[in-house]
Amino acid sequence: MSDIRIRARIKDGETEVKCLMNHPMETGLRKDSKTDELVPAHFIQEVVCKLKDEVVMTANWSGGVSRNPYLAFKFTGGEVGDPVEITWTDNLGQTETATDQIS
Incomplete structure (x- = not known):
């Protein structure tokens, strides 16, 4: 199963795309409450x-x-x-792709 849920609908000549992306989006500035260590940065850098x-x-x-x-x-x-x-594509080089047909 994809980590992206996407819906594309056309109305009055415009296509509206809505998507929800499953990703932790860590800044690299938050400390782990148990270890007091910084949680490494892990975030989406580019969406196409x-x-x-x-x-x-x-x-x-x-x-x-x-x-x-x-x-x-x-x-x-x-x-x-x-x-x-x-x-x-995230800062660790991971990628995810999803496709929908316009309705």
């Missing part, structure tokens, strides 16, 4: 949305984004049935 393999949105994030981030945005040019793909 593609419509039919063409990039329509890129977001560059840092450790200041909350755990399990929610992202919503709109773009024009999509049609019902077109594939919308969301990919995130």
Whole structure:
């Protein structure tokens, strides 16, 4: 199962994409309450949305984004049935991708 839940809907010529990403989003500044050691940084650095393999949105994030981030945005040019793909890459080089068809 993907760590991204995505929904893409078209209304009045605009495609609205909503997605929820499962990620710990650690800043590297929080201390573990048991060990008093800093919890290593682990956060999403880049989110890319593609419509039919063409990039329509890129977001560059840092450790200041909350755990399990929610992202919503709109773009024009999509049609019902077109594939919308969301990919995130974190500071450890891990990636996750999910796809939905516009409805």
